[in-house]
Amino acid sequence: MVFWPSVIVATPAHSGVGHTLSYRSEFLLTPGTLVRVPLGTREVLGVVWDCPNAAPEDLNEAKAKNVIGALEGLPPLNARWLRLIRFASQYYQRGLGEVALAALPPQLRELDAAQLARRMKKRAKLATAMPDGDTPASDAADTGHELSEEQAQALAALETAQAPVLLFGATGSGKTEVYLRATRRALDATAPGNVTTQVLVMVPEINLTPQLEARFRERFEPVYGAGAVVCLHSGMTPAQRLASWLAAHTGGARIVLGTRMAIFASMPGLRLIVVDEEHDPSYKSQEGARYSARDLAVYRAKLESDALAGQGQRCLIILGSATPSLESWHAADQGRYLRLAMPARIGGGALPRLRLVDMNHQPKGAVIAPPLLAAMAERIERGEQCLVLLNRRGYAPVLACHECGWKSGCPHCSAYRVFHKLDRTLRCHHCGFTERVPRACPDCGNLDIAPVGRGTEQLEEQIAQLLAGVKRPDGEPPRVARMDADTTRLKGSLETQLAALHSGEVDVLVGTQMIAKGHDFRRITLVAGLNADSALFASDYRAPERLFALLMQAAGRAGRDAAFMGTQGGASEMWIQTWYPQHPLFATLRTHDFPAFATEQLEERESAAMPPYGSQALLRADARTQAAAQAFLNIAADQAAGLPHRDEITLYPAVPLSIQRVANVERAQMLVECASRSELQRFLAAWQPVLHACRSAPEAKGLVRWAVDVDPLTI
Incomplete structure (x- = not known):
């Protein structure tokens, strides 16, 4: 008997190949x-979507190719995983294979x-060597730390929660301990059909994984192997x-810790999902x-809970943050999420006091x-540590000649190359193009080219100079360290830097936003935020939300150890240098x-019908010329007439992106707005074939790719 399986392969939506x-x-x-x-001349990995015994009516059976073979010994991806892929494909207007194959480990192909x-x-040998979960646990694994009243109340509420839970806990309130206890409870639950229960814990960035991983391993490896x-x-x-993927797929891994890519991990026994720092744009x-x-x-x-409803079980989801996204906060206001508050810090510690420094009254040019x-x-003289936040890496954003006006622009992007003093390079952070710093201005030959602006590399150098006369309690000069994407690039460098900070070797830590969230620094008592004003008046309506979250999260790194603060006899502080101390954002901060x-x-979002009170999407186009990119977008808008719900849709004019050229590719976008999410989705689905047809328009010659971005975070 012959079967005719439908297979999804890695083809992007703009390619025109079917799902x-x-x-x-x-x-x-x-x-x-x-x-x-087989796909063309290649052999590729695919996922069987269905397998009828009759060929599709439009298929030429004589030209149909045979399946080369299945990956034997590997259990199929379950129906819930396939439904997740289908939803992601439909909602985000992408190809099925583009979503599914990107979710699988590359080496599997x-x-x-x-x-x-x-x-x-x-994997089978490892599974037989693991405990079955009934092994008596150590006290640390069983109980962890003594729970506060707020933690106990939150855990009690989680037992009966039927809706997604928004755990709104102050920095240092012990949200991680709640995650650990909820994880143990989920893993101890008996699953139907001898399925091993599993937990997915997500963090926004890789640099947060080692610290959380250490806590989970310490708590659960003595119990589960x-x-x-x-x-x-x-x-x-x-x-x-x-x-890791095989361990999760076969049930050998009980807990998966990961970044956003982990949401597509195949976990047949999933019973709990934790999204830590749920507000994070990452x-x-x-x-x-x-x-x-x-x-x-x-x-x-919800998918997992629906499948378990018949057995009286569910898959709980916890969204944790001290500064939740406005979408999640609004959902809790509407009753769609259960909001649990944990406003107090563990041990009775106080949140840091805010000190605003009015730069209008400070010496000119003061760093x-x-x-x-x-x-x-x-x-520093008391043996405490400081953290300085500057969300810009490198030595300086640009190198410039003040004689002729030359600046270190990237020849491939409409952006400046950043000056990195340590290796004497000019590096584009968009396309990666790197060159040695020229000895003189390339345009006029002037030897006096100088950095303009300030990055973490320069700030580290300047702070060390400014604090040169200060002494630590042991009589040694202060030690200043930097933590950003440049210093943590090599394997093991992040762990080394964190260990140096925790051991007290570092007195001042300078870094970008990667140091402002998730880390449990016990001896930091002062946090300083520099250059915060850049986001106060940004054109992006989400900028205030991101700035408030960043500053509040950074402030939360100070004074986390109440016992240490008690011995020091002082309060922790958050200092912010600003030219606008009267801005209302600082009043609530x-x-x-x-x-x-x-x-x-x-209230502002509602008055302007912005998310979460409206829905948005962006149609992006990349082309060899800006004219071709915008022509494609304008033709697509013209051809949208007559599509479902077109009258309820607002299509804005095509405009270049803020950085319109990257790696010699011109970029443009068109904003799409609608008051109804469902109407926007139906319009976008009907628009897809129109977009494919617009590719062949003569005016759009040179178009490289196009993509729809649903619920964009930056416009």
């Missing part, structure tokens, strides 16, 4: 089976049957990603399928205001009053 391709097979293939199929069999055999906790993020090698992909992992986590929990410098010196800030912002 599934039909093949011939002599065997019945279960939906979700991973197979190798390269393994032959023998190699896969060896890895599966290795050495392979029970695995990680999934883009910083892993292909072999590591494959091993959960929204800015390339490829452009999905929101946080929103997909909420949908995935750090004298009052802030004096406060830092005082902390001073009292750490996120509810008041959220209420004010939501």
